[in-house]
Amino acid sequence: MNPIINNDDTVQLQELTQNAYAKKIPLRIFGSDTKSFYGNKIQGHPLCLVNHVGIVDYEPAELVLTARAGTKLREIEALLHSAGQMLAFEPPYFGEEATWGGTVACGFSGPRRPYAGALRDSILGVRMINGKGEQLRFGGKVIKNVAGYDASRLMAGALGTLGILLDISVKVIPRPQLEMTLVLEQTPEEAITYMNTLAGGPVPLSAAAYVDGQVLIRLSGTQAAVQAAAVKISGQEHEPSSSFWQQLKEHSHPFFSTETPLWRLSLLPGSPMLKIPGDWMLDWGGAQRWLKTNEPANLIRDAVQAAGGHATLFRQGELKDQQMKDGENTPVFHPLSKPLASVHEKLKTAFDPEYILNRNQLYT
Amino acid sequence: MSENRNTLSKQFLQFLPDNAVLTHNEDLHPYECDGLSAYRQVPLVVVIPETIEHIVRIVNICRKTNTPIVCRGAGTSVSGGALPLENGVLLSLAKFNRILNIDPVNRLACVQPGVRNLAISQATQSYGLYYAPDPSSQIACSIGGNVAENAGGVHCLKYGLTVHNILQLKIVTIEGELLTLGGSGLDGPGYDLLALLTGSEGMLGIIVEIVVKLLPVPECASVVLAAFDEIEHAGNAVTEIIASGIIPAGLEMMDRHATRAAEEYVHAGYPDNAAAILLCELDGIKEEVSAQISQVKDILLKHRAVQTRIAKDEVERQLLWAGRKGAFPAVVRLAPDYYCMDGTIPRRKLAFVLNRISELSEEYQLAIANVFHAGDGNLHPLILYDANKPGELHRSEELGGKILELCLEVGGTITGEHGVGVEKLNQMCVQFDTLELSQFHAIKHAFDPDELLNPGKAVPSLHRCAELGAMHVHEGKLPFPDIERF
Structure with a gap:
């Protein structure tokens, strides 16, 4: 493993932000742009984090x-791996160059999420620059x-x-120590019942999904x-255990290779x-559902x-939303109730x- | 004052029954303090609403009359979070005490804020489910207060704090709007306001309904007790247990004072001559627990535990825990009063911090018993004092402040789970700088521009910090040099 480069770019980033604040110049904050497909499309002066890199502190015990923020996610995961540890939330990368900051800002969590917590659950603290250029x-x-208020978890997502x-x-x-994946033929309805029954009992569950x-x-x-749990659960062993979950997490599973709009639904499992x-x-045992459809938003x-x-x-x-007028985009995120939108604002x-x-990236 | 009281109570009585609006001194006195009894204040009026609609109407009246509101659940806060205001309404959530729905398939329960923490686990037990966070006050404390303080407990390392174990909140804002935060699944749209509200000490909204996450009751749990001659050995054992890849369900340490007091109180069979004892609980599948418990025992012996004991059955396991959970009341027997601190430190600094605490204890001539959530670095030094001896309370508060500053010095925090309340406002000035405190105030104003919800708690005013800075000049540097002073 190559040593991780160390560079603190705070001073420069802060100056850029202070200048943008003074001149009211909108900024587009990014790292490696691996997840730029996500969120409402925005315009802004580029503010790149890839030179702000390094592990500030890591004591395995x-x-x-x-x-x-600019540190590569793969470097962080490799470092943890070498100490027998990992991130609980199994973050998706959506590109090899994914950075730590982008991972947190998007707030995505992988298949382990229902059983080991979301990205925001792992967050303990942040150092940041607000829109006034204050550190x-x-x-x-x-x-x-x-x-104080939990402003650090608020940053996740x-x-x-x-x-x-x-x-x-x-x-x-x-x-x-060990991971094992078991597969069973089921209908989606059976799968929903099955995944939730397992989650309600003493089983060392770390992921549950349904496809095809x-x-x-x-x-x-x-x-x-x-091994004790595998004996009690029916199903064929799927080998290697990691391959399916990797494909699901990174959307490299054949299900995701499509030009049809992809929706993420968050529901009761x-x-x-x-x-x-x-x-x-x-x-997520039924709590996160992916839907490929051309139906209107x-x-x-x-x-x-x-x-x-x-x-x-x-x-x-290739979304063609008949509901929207020409030149308008379907909002990426679920519209909020009026009082909730007002709190956001x-x-x-x-x-x-x-x-x-990142003006308008979340809500306009 | 009394005129104000009369006008307000008249408005409340338009929709609340007589016994839900308290204005007489003898009725108000029971509300004058919470678990931090050194601070007392009789409120202007106490209201005891029964429905969300009542709360909305109360809020609307308070907003229009510019009357501050302090919410109170079971009143077990140990940081003064529910301390009333002289000119304010004390809003008791005591009647919001129903479990509205238990959904075993989705493993959640929808509860009102006044429901007691332990009552949730009792009600869901028959489904093989429970609510994980277990503050020591769980028989009495209410879930609404748990959310407001982001309460922890002895099982946090493995199962998380309150913020990790709730799915949705309904709050009434100061505008009188009912908001739902979080989703019905594992997340909600937009900003993570659920996280922001958790631990916000009643400053941003009034929590009126909570959806908690339920976990399957572990198949088995086992606890091992170890005694050490040196605190350092116990600290090293803790570090190695964690480093070995085991996440215990609970990992608790008590020093000599606390162990002796607990033993005399509960007769748990703790060794009475140990410098420190550790309790390590493992839970999960039988096969896993039995493998790990012997691994833990080996680590304990390697770090010179002079005695180890694995609870042979559930009765003994409960007894060993009873000593720990009873540590606070047990300490009461050592002195007329105690003052409980709540700093968190990186685990590796434990020995250093405990040694410094014992030096401070000598310097201030006040005994300190230490109870420690060793797994997550949350330290509870209990300062023993006698409020009837002139100056002792003041001295113990000053000593407490020093201990919290020590926690900050080693990279920790002034409060791990008890909250800031009115108690740790001065230390907030040390933990956060002017800009950070200003950002907190900006968050507050986004929800409550006129500062009517629990004002004066949790986040100190910049003036307070400036004044404090003028009193305590550290190393010749004046904190908050950019603030005007008077």
């Missing part, structure tokens, strides 16, 4: 890692910390609209625990299948909302009064 530190490097992330500290966990008539269950833990025409893949969003969930247009594909103003940080 503390279970805490702090790294600069701020929130949270810390310890596992329990309730001093905020797409850089509240601050430019400089360093992010997370809790890490030990890597399991098959439910896949991953077990993780000590050798003793995984036990929700019955929604009656929206299209192709479905279920992850409002039909999808109404059905999801009626089931208590929300829908994100994850990839536009006020919070955005609290961090970024001139709206210079």
